[in-house]
Amino acid sequence: MSEIIRLESITKKFGKVIAVNNVNLSIENGEIHSIIGENGAGKTTLMRLLYGMYKLDSGSMFLRNESVRFSSPKDAIENKIGMVHQNFMLIDDFTVYENVVLGLEPRKFLSFDRTLAREKVRKLAEEYEMEVDIDWLVGKISVGLQQKVEILKLLYRNSNILIFDEPTAVLTPQESDALFQIFQKFKDSEKTVIFISHKLKEVKKVSDRVSIMRNGNLLKTFINKNLSEEQLAEMIAGRKISKTIPIRTKIGKAILKTENLTILGNKRIPKVKKMSFEVKSGEIVGIAGVVGNGQSELEEAISGMRKISSGKMIFNGKDATRMSVRERRELGMVYIPEDRIRTGLAPLASIRDNLVMGHQNEKFFLGSLEFIKRSSVRAFAEESVKSYEIVCKSIEEQVGTLSGGNMQKVVIAREFSQNVSFLMISQPTRGVDVRGIEFIHKKILDMKKSGGAVLLISADLDEILALSDRILVMYEGQIIYSTSIQDAVSKKIGLAMLGIRS
């Protein structure tokens, strides 16, 4: 095999932060090369440098032994490098084939040659065995299929080097497997795949070689076969990772109970249909399911942000169906939403203002005449920043200027600083690094140990399996499958996530 990309002493700084520090990397033609590391380790930045989205501060890049310098993604695309981003760049109201050819449409005289476009896209999909109906509107198809459209876009542009930035974060296990099969196809046709991930299992499964990044440095590149999963995990974190050990606790009375819960979505269509379940104290109930099957609506309704249109919800022995968010919080409900930045924070407000949200009615912060006790707020914020190790200049700094990991800490610091009997946490590991996951999982287990009830909503099946006592699978707004952890079979759950009852 011959070397296709060589990076030499690449460095990139953002302000005073060194995102990528003196990285050397060599990628061979036709290999599947994984880059793994914690959040903020510099994986994405490195790839964006390669893709021309950022400019190099220093160092040099070689493509097939020729020195190159990209000033925009256009240059990278011309050199047959393509990237599938974490957030797709597709137009919902266009069909699959229209999205694929957009910007490079085949023409007949002056008009868009649709027949030829459809033919070309169909052929590409066939060649790589991707089952996509090219005439569907992109907005109507699942996230897994949308990703395939993104891949088709790259193939249509004849990319030889394909960069995937955390592609499996949004996929079911089955969909991930399908993606890895496509990787193999690429390999067979001598295309190079660069796979960014922080999921060890996947990296172990598909890679030829693995490069490990930590704190902006590229530690080393290994041949995948020579490395065990444990070794890999330790190298990523720079220390030993304690595995979460399931603990047995006494399961008590129901903290949350829903009866025939029906919830309307944004388009006034029921997204949750007659759902009944219980979460008992000392118990973690995991809701598995592909994103978009009513989980968001369910969470919002339980937290009080969305109206329950019919059915009943009992919380801590009280009818909470019509309670406000504030009342539910005061009864001991804590909710860590999926979208921590859009829902869990006000990025333009200060760290202090973000930390005190939800606590502003507590006696500790509220004086007579609704005066806010500024000194208490300050002390609380300073204390939280210290004990959760939030890296910031001061508590006056805007939350939006913090790194992703630190923003997460602000949410967690705030939510765990009150008396809690029920925790609802959604996609806890999304956008969180190995160390963060460890911390969050420990918090969840602590809750359970102290007799709290936890509702864990996650698309990451491994996480659900690692933590839950009971697992419910949600599909199109209903519980399609439920099992205790003892009887759980991951294959069955994966199928149920796709709507297949076994």
Add this chain to the structure above:
Amino acid sequence: MKERYKGTFIIMVSFFLSLIVGGFLMMFYHVSPIDGYKEILEGALGNKYLVYSTLSRMIPILLTGLSIAISFNAGIWNIGAEGQLYLAAFGVAALGVTFHGIPSVLYLVLGVTTGLAIGGLWAWIPGYLRVKYNVNEVVMTIMLNSVAVYFTLYMTNGPFRTSQGALGATDVIDKSMWFNHINPLSNLNTGVYVAIVAVAVVVYLMLFSKRGYEWKVSRLNPRFALYGGVNVKGNMLLAMIISGMLAGLAGTLLVMGDYHRFLNGISPGYSWTGMILAMMVNYDPIGVIITSFVYAVMASGGLRLELELNVPQELVQIIFVLSVVFVTAGYAVANRVANRIQEEG
């Protein structure tokens, strides 16, 4: 630089720059800028009576400025302060010409309460429609401005037309409803005390109370506020009502303190000036107090500038508008620089 000092810095620099440009303009009239600005300062603050006049000029701008600030800060856009001002002013005048023989103290309280109520109610309509049916409050309040202004225009030319002369105005209101002048040589009247109380309440609400915190966060991210247990809609409606009350109070004081009647064109666009000031200082109530004072100084001094040095008083308007332009540009430049620092280091 710290975020909150950045704004202050930009405003100071902008104001200074526009003063420099204003100075050049003075030179066209063969007036030395130093003399010109000295005249302005003397004309506005030269003696006690002039200070009083300047303060009385400041009050309606200050109140409308705070009206805008409190609503914009809460993320609900009351563009209807002008209409609320007109309608409240007219309502108070209508009260004052209709009833007589009420003891002064009671009448003053009644007048102010009426003004607050009318302003608040007129703002409540678009506020309620917004939180209940998601009707765009910007469009609504702009429309309601016209409704209010033309309604009062009709009333002053119809049922409430003054019997004395052809003026588009109501009769003079009952004397016991007047806020008396503190000094016969200036327009400043005892209504200023009401204004001071109102300002204190606004400053407390916006800067020191729980409500102010919730307003600010709701504006920055309503979804986050909802998640945190804030009654976002209730708070929005409350901000809208208080905003309307402040605009109404501005109109009330103009009637009860300054003109003692309602007249067409009672506000030469106070609320628009107030809006510009509020936006310039990013809805900070203290900022509104300072800028409306500076604005009043410039406006008062401009008269003297024209009288003494033959420089048109519109010059101060130019200076004011220029500082707005500079502030806007200043924020844009600052953001750009900040972005570049973040991107490139």
